[in-house]
Amino acid sequence: MENAIRFLTTVGVIVIAGVVFSFAQAKEINFGSVADWAGAIANLLVVCVTLWLALSDRIRINNWDEAAFILLMVLATVALIDGASRWLRLRLIRA
Secondary structure (H helix, E strand, O other): OHHHHHHHHHHHHHHHHHHHHHHHHOOOOOHHHHHHHHHHHHHHHHHHHHHHHHHHHHHHOOOHHHHHHHHHHHHHHHHHHHHHHHHHHHHHHHO
């Protein structure tokens, strides 16, 4: 657990540092954009930790069918939300 937290913290710090560096290179910095990126990174880290917690016990005891089911449900949910978002976006653009 500690290794996963260290890894995710390191990834988060690197990504945030990259975002801050890229915004520092820009001539005009919009604070809203920086806040959006920071929120997105925090959400990504929460999702990664949640998935890790859901999968770690199942993988440790070699319960691969439940681990695969969790991953497939996550992928199906992402595909469903992506399809709904695409449909809504196209509908709004045509209107």
